[in-house]
Amino acid sequence: MPSTSDRPIGTEGSGAIHLDNVSHRYGTGDDTVTAVGPVSLDVPAGEFLVLVGASGCGKSTLLRLIAGFEQPTDGQVDVLGKPPTPGESAGVVFQQPRLFPWRTVGGNVDVALKYAGIAKADRGARRDQLLERVGLEGTADRRIWEISGGQQQRVAIARALAAENPLFLLDEPFAALDALTRERLQEDVRGVSSDTGRTSVFVTHSADEAVFLGSRIVVLSKRPGQIALDLEVDLPRGRIDFDELRNSRDYNSLRSEVSHAVKAAAA
Numbered sequence: 254m255p256s257t258s259d260r261p262i263g264t265e266g267s268g269a270i271h272l273d274n275v276s277h278r279y280g281t282g283d284d285t286v287t288a289v290g291p292v293s294l295d296v297p298a299g300e301f302l303v304l305v306g307a308s309g310c311g312k313s314t315l316l317r318l319i320a321g322f323e324q325p326t327d328g329q330v331d332v333l334g335k336p337p338t339p340g341e342s343a344g345v346v347f348q349q350p351r352l353f354p355w356r357t358v359g360g361n362v363d364v365a366l367k368y369a370g371i372a373k374a375d376r377g378a379r380r381d382q383l384l385e386r387v388g389l390e391g392t393a394d395r396r397i398w399e400i401s402g403g404q405q406q407r408v409a410i411a412r413a414l415a416a417e418n419p420l421f422l423l424d425e426p427f428a429a430l431d432a433l434t435r436e437r438l439q440e441d442v443r444g445v446s447s448d449t450g451r452t453s454v455f456v457t458h459s460a461d462e463a464v465f466l467g468s469r470i471v472v473l474s475k476r477p478g479q480i481a482l483d484l485e486v487d488l489p490r491g492r493i494d495f496d497e498l499r500n501s502r503d504y505n506s507l508r509s510e511v512s513h514a515v516k517a518a519a520a
């Protein structure tokens with residue numbers, strides 16, 4: 254798995270994600286909407302990039318372009334030096350967990366492991382490892398309807414991590430959750446990203462979420478989204494006291510800087 258100190262072979266200096274003058278339009282003729290761009294961005298391996306901006310500024314479009322779900326109308330998207338392949342380049346978590354309701358918690362993760370080409374004999378151990386990583390140890394046999402919305406989103410995270418794709422992409426994954434569950438999951442995602450060193454891109458409206466999670470924050474202007482602010486976050490990472498972090502002066506001053514930038518960019 255890639256990390257800042259252990260980059261995948263052949264990507265030295267080229268970054269995990271490279272966007273070169275990328276724009277994306279939907280529709281044709283009078284119905285054309287330019288959702289995003291032009292955007293140029295280099296994301297080194299191991300970075301946790303947060304895209305933040307007002308509703309409709311093109312954040313999800315940019316994420317879908319990086320996942321390879323959409324092709325850019327103009328410009329070039331590269332992941333590890335080549336155009337992204339949907340389902341291969343990235344594990345993706347959406348706002349809704351999108352689980353198979355007729356399968357168990359473990360069964361949902363098993364499907365992802367199967368599609369990732371993991372041999373049947375190895376799947377049980379890998380599944381248990383992934384469930385433990387997202388705080389769901391001992392729940393493999395439970396039905397999806399027996400667990401909470403927050404736990405369902407944890408299953409979606411485990412599933413997205415199963416294939417060990419180079420990228421981990423999350424599109425407002427906690428928007429539908431209550432504040433406390435949201436904080437817990439933010440802490441878990443921060444921990445997972447520190448543990449795995451996976452290059453991550455996270456989309457949110459929230460300046461607070463951006464500052465808590467990001468090692469880098471990009472604020473997008475209103476549609477068509479362009480980079481209004483590109484900020485390295487110099488807060489401690491790794492296994493730290495999260496309450497202390499949230500209460501620190503640096504954290505709060507950065508949060509207000511990002512919050513002002515998001516409002517200014519949307520005006």
Ligand SMILES: Nc1ncnc2c1ncn2[C@@H]1O[C@H](COP(=O)(O)OP(=O)(O)OP(=O)(O)O)[C@@H](O)[C@H]1O
Pocket residue numbers: 279280286287288306307308309310311312313314315458476
């Ligand atoms: N499939 C589509 N067809 C047509 N227009 C689309 C499509 N997807 C998005 N758009 C439009 O593109 C613009 C950007 O949408 P996008 O979902 O990328 O923004 P966003 O910043 O993620 O918004 P939100 O925060 O509300 O989810 C919006 O005006 C949206 O209506």
